[in-house]
Amino acid sequence: MLLILLIPIISLNYYSTRKSVDVIEKELIHASLNKMELFTVQLDSSIEKFELVSTRLLMDTNVLEYNYNVSLSDYTMLKTRSLIQEKLFIASTSGNWRN
Incomplete structure (x- = not known):
């Protein structure tokens, strides 16, 4: 009887933990992608500024x-x-x- 009660509890605990880990992994990946996108935008902006300044200096x-x-x-x-x-x-x- 104890085993019959423990199996659903253990399976629900496993399912809940697995879902929590999946959600956290997705959020971490999403946050990392957002940071990478922001970094690339800032890098592109810096390169454009550098290009403008270097063009002026070359002339x-x-x-x-x-x-x-x-x-x-x-x-x-x-x-x-x-x-x-x-x-x-x-x-x-x-x-x-x-x-």
């Missing part, structure tokens, strides 16, 4: 002068380089990416 006259004019004096090259570094620093502080 900058100081960068073009530094890259293509090898006949400049050492002083002018250093001055141009420091201007480029300042622009990179300003660009890096305006966004959440680092040089």
